[in-house]
Amino acid sequence: xxxxxxxxxxxxxxxxxxxxxxxxxxxxxxxxxxxxxxxxxxxxxxxxxxxxxxxxxxxxxxxxxxxxxxxxxxxxxxxxxxxxxxxxxxxxxxxxxxxxxxxxxxxx
Amino acid sequence: xxxxxxxxxxxxxxxxxxxxxxxxxxxxxxxxxxxxxxxxxxxxxxxxxxxxxxxxxxxxxxxxxxxxxxxxxxxxxxxxxxxxxxxxxxxxxxxxxxxxxxxxxxxxxxxxxxxxxxxxxx
Numbered sequence: 001x002x003x004x005x006x007x008x009x010x011x012x013x014x015x016x017x018x019x020x021x022x023x024x025x026x027x028x029x030x031x032x033x034x035x036x037x038x039x040x041x042x043x044x045x046x047x048x049x050x051x052x053x054x055x056x057x058x059x060x061x062x063x064x065x066x067x068x069x070x071x072x073x074x075x076x077x078x079x080x081x082x083x084x085x086x087x088x089x090x091x092x093x094x095x096x097x098x099x100x101x102x103x104x105x106x107x108x
Numbered sequence: 109x110x111x112x113x114x115x116x117x118x119x120x121x122x123x124x125x126x127x128x129x130x131x132x133x134x135x136x137x138x139x140x141x142x143x144x145x146x147x148x149x150x151x152x153x154x155x156x157x158x159x160x161x162x163x164x165x166x167x168x169x170x171x172x173x174x175x176x177x178x179x180x181x182x183x184x185x186x187x188x189x190x191x192x193x194x195x196x197x198x199x200x201x202x203x204x205x206x207x208x209x210x211x212x213x214x215x216x217x218x219x220x221x222x223x224x225x226x227x228x229x230x
Contacts, residue, residue, distance in 0.1 A: 035216040044220035051212030092215035096168040099153040
C-alpha cells in the first residue's frame with residue numbers, strides 16, 4: 001500500500017501569511033494522480049487541486065500545488081480566515097487509493 | 109453539476125450489517141466510477157472501494173472480506189454493505205465520484221455526498 005505522510009501535523013499561522021503543506025509518498029506516484037482536499041468542521045472534503053497542480057473549479061488562485069515523484073506541496077499564498085481547516089493529500093496512482101493523515105491549519 | 113445524496117441507518121449493533129445508498133443527481137452516471145470513503149470521528153479518511161456502471165468493483169484489501177458495493181443504473185444509485193460491524197466501524201461514511209479529467213490526465217474525488225454518521229454500539 002502506498003503511504004502518504006503529511007507534515008506538519010498542525011500549522012499555526014495568521015491571516016495574510018503564506019502556508020506551505022507537505023505530502024511525501026512511500027513510493028513514486030504514477031503520472032499526475034495526486035490531489036489535495038480541504039475539509040472544514042462538519043463538512044465533506046472539497047477538491048482543491050487535481051493532477052498535482054491544477055486548481056479545481058471555483059478554487060481561488062491563492063491555492064497552488066506542485067511536486068513530482070514522491071514529494072508534493074500545497075501552498076496557500078495569503079491566508080484568508082476561511083482557509084483555516086484540515087488539508088488532505090490523496091493518491092490515485094495505485095490501489096488501494098490512500099489519503100495522508102491530514103494537516104490542520106489553525107489560526108495563530 | 110452532479111450532486112450526491114446518501115441515506116441509510118445510522119445506529120447499528122455489533123455483528124449487524126451496515127447498509128447505505130447514494131443517489132446521483134444532475135449528471136451522467138455511466139461515465140465515472142463511484143466510491144465509498146469513511147472517516148472515524150476525529151481521524152483521517154479511508155477509501156473503502158469503488159464501482160463503475162457495469163458493476164465492476166475494486167475494494168480496499170483491509171475491508172474486502174466484509175464489503176459489497178453494488179449499482180442500480182436504472183435509478184442512478186450505488187450502495188454499500190459492510191457485514192459484521194464492530195465499534196471500529198463507527199465513522200462518517202461518504203459516497204464520492206471518481207472522475208477523470210482528460211485536460212490534466214488525472215483522477216480525483218470531485219463530488220461528495222453529505223456524509224452519514226454510522227455508530228456501532230450495543
